[in-house]
Amino acid sequence: xxxxxxxxxxxxxxxxxxxxxxxxxxxxxxxxxxxxxxxxxxxxxxxxxxxxxxxxxxxxxxxxxxxxxxxxxxxxxxxxxxxxxxxxxxxxxxxxxxxxxxxxxxxxxxxxxxxxxxxxxxxxxxxxxxxxxxxxxxxxxxxxxxxxxxxxxxxxxxxxxxxxxxxxxxxxxxxxxxxxxxxxxxxxxxxxxxxxxxxxxxxxxxxxxxxxxxxxxxxxxxxxxxxxxxxxxxxxxxxxxxxxxxxxxxxxxxxxxxxxxxxxxxxxxxxxxxxxxxxxxxxxxxxxxxxxxxxxxxxxxxxxxxxxxxxxxxxxxxxxxxxxxxxxxxxxxxxxxxxxxxxxxxxxxxxxxxxxxxxxxxxxxxxxxxxxxxxxxxxx
Numbered sequence: 001x002x003x004x005x006x007x008x009x010x011x012x013x014x015x016x017x018x019x020x021x022x023x024x025x026x027x028x029x030x031x032x033x034x035x036x037x038x039x040x041x042x043x044x045x046x047x048x049x050x051x052x053x054x055x056x057x058x059x060x061x062x063x064x065x066x067x068x069x070x071x072x073x074x075x076x077x078x079x080x081x082x083x084x085x086x087x088x089x090x091x092x093x094x095x096x097x098x099x100x101x102x103x104x105x106x107x108x109x110x111x112x113x114x115x116x117x118x119x120x121x122x123x124x125x126x127x128x129x130x131x132x133x134x135x136x137x138x139x140x141x142x143x144x145x146x147x148x149x150x151x152x153x154x155x156x157x158x159x160x161x162x163x164x165x166x167x168x169x170x171x172x173x174x175x176x177x178x179x180x181x182x183x184x185x186x187x188x189x190x191x192x193x194x195x196x197x198x199x200x201x202x203x204x205x206x207x208x209x210x211x212x213x214x215x216x217x218x219x220x221x222x223x224x225x226x227x228x229x230x231x232x233x234x235x236x237x238x239x240x241x242x243x244x245x246x247x248x249x250x251x252x253x254x255x256x257x258x259x260x261x262x263x264x265x266x267x268x269x270x271x272x273x274x275x276x277x278x279x280x281x282x283x284x285x286x287x288x289x290x291x292x293x294x295x296x297x298x299x300x301x302x303x304x305x306x307x308x309x310x311x312x313x314x315x316x317x318x319x320x321x322x323x324x325x326x327x328x329x330x331x332x333x334x335x336x337x338x339x340x341x342x343x344x345x346x347x348x349x350x351x352x353x354x355x356x357x358x359x360x361x362x363x364x365x366x367x368x369x370x371x372x373x374x375x376x377x378x379x380x
Contacts, residue, residue: 040077040141041127042178043070044105044119051113058114063102064092070120071095077180077282078138079131080290086134098126137290140322144219145184146281147212148175150274151198151225158198158225161188167226170270180282184216191215201225204244219320220245224277226270229259237262241273243280254280288356291323291345299350300330301361303337303370311337314372317357323350 048066052058075087100123107116131138152159152167159165168185175185186192195215196208201223213221222245229238238259258273305311311332318327318341326342343350347368351361358373 038124038141039178039182040180041074041122041124042119043073043077043122044177046070046073046118046120047116048118049113049115053112055109055111055114058112059109062114062116063118064096066116066118067095067099067102067120068092070118071098071122074122074127077286078127079136083136086136087130090130098122098130139180139286139289139291141180142182142219142285142320144217144316144320145182146220146222147216147218148183148185149196149201149209149212149221149223151201151223153225153227158202160196160198160201161186161193162198166267167224167270167274170267170274171224173271174274174278179278180285181278183278183281184218186212186216219316222281226273229257232259235262236260237264237269239269239273241277243277256280289322289353291349291353296325296342296344299341299343299347299368301339301341301368301370302364303339305335305337307334310372314359314370317359320357321353323353 046066046069048062048069050058050062050065052061071090072084072088075084079087100121102121103119105117105119107114109115128138148171149160150165150167150171152165154164160168171183172185175183192212192215195212196205200208202225204223209221209223213219222243225242225244227240227242229240232238236259238257240255240257243254243256256273256276258269258276260269303311303314305314314337315327318324323345324341324343326340328340328342329337330340331338341350345353347361354361354370355373360371360373362369362371
């Protein structure tokens with residue numbers, strides 16, 4: 001079980017990473033894969049176990065039950081908690097029309113029984129239409145990943161890329177699972193080793209963290225430190241997880257304590273902790289980015305920039321916003337970029353959403369001007 005989450009982890013809990021130039025970023029970045037924004041509409045780990053007259057009937061019933069479970073989990077992910085029950089009565093036939101595909105991760109078939117673990121992929125546009133028709137606020141997934149640096153404090157040392165870091169393994173196992181905030185793990189190759197180690201991560205070495213996050217095309221970096229409890233209650237064991245995110249010169253810290261019976265395998269406990277911390281990240285993103293669904297509209301915006309690097313930074317921040325569906329560049333100049341934003345919110349909601357990415361939208365004469373806020377401009 002867990003207790004006591006301190007601090008706030010949300011859209012603000014993302015380290016701003018500047019890009020020197022597009023070519024430099026592309027050439028330096030290793031080949032990694034993370035979930036795209038639409039992966040927020042996939043639900044993995046759906047367990048079903050159905051007994052029926054025969055195996056085929058059991059399978060059909062299991063798939064139907066599974067899609068309903070997946071649908072409710074998706075609603076729990078996308079909408080506010082008090083709105084989830086609005087979608088609980090959707091019929092199986094209606095849900096089936098929203099399912100784009102499904103995958104079988106594992107299955108066991110008996111003459112009258114079907115057991116499986118499934119992943120359902122919902123059609124994002126179809127789901128958005130259902131949410132819009134219900135007039136409820138919902139959240140889109142982040143479009144850029146957060147780099148996770150899991151540090152295990154053990155034997156007086158701080159393990160990051162070293163062998164024996166079971167905390168790393170727990171995060172690596174869930175890194176490809178769909179969620180609102182996609183995460184990416186560094187490879188731990190020679191270049192990574194030259195950039196950062198466990199001590200520098202725990203010491204909040206801003207330039208090193210910015211450099212490794214940039215290498216993986218991440219919009220942020222989270223340092224997740226696991227410290228075993230040196231004197232747990234009799235018959236138990238446990239640890240504390242500290243999550244630290246740098247935002248410019250600011251630091252935001254959350255901590256959570258996990259305990260279990262002494263017989264519980266470390267790997268099992270670490271896996272539960274990693275899932276819990278990731279759920280907190282998703283929940284905080286959701287709290288910061290819920291927007292009322294509406295019809296798409298276009299907004300013309302002028303963006304003053306100091307150069308290419310600043311424009312790339314602004315574009316990256318825009319890509320993180322669910323309220324902004326498209327960014328079309330109409331004019332690209334050395335000091336001014338004109339864009340058309342396709343959005344699903346009004347101007348007030350748009351300004352609020354932009355502020356979560358340290359972007360300031362304000363009228364200037366007969367146009368809207370978008371600028372980097374002071375906090376964003378000083379980020380590493």
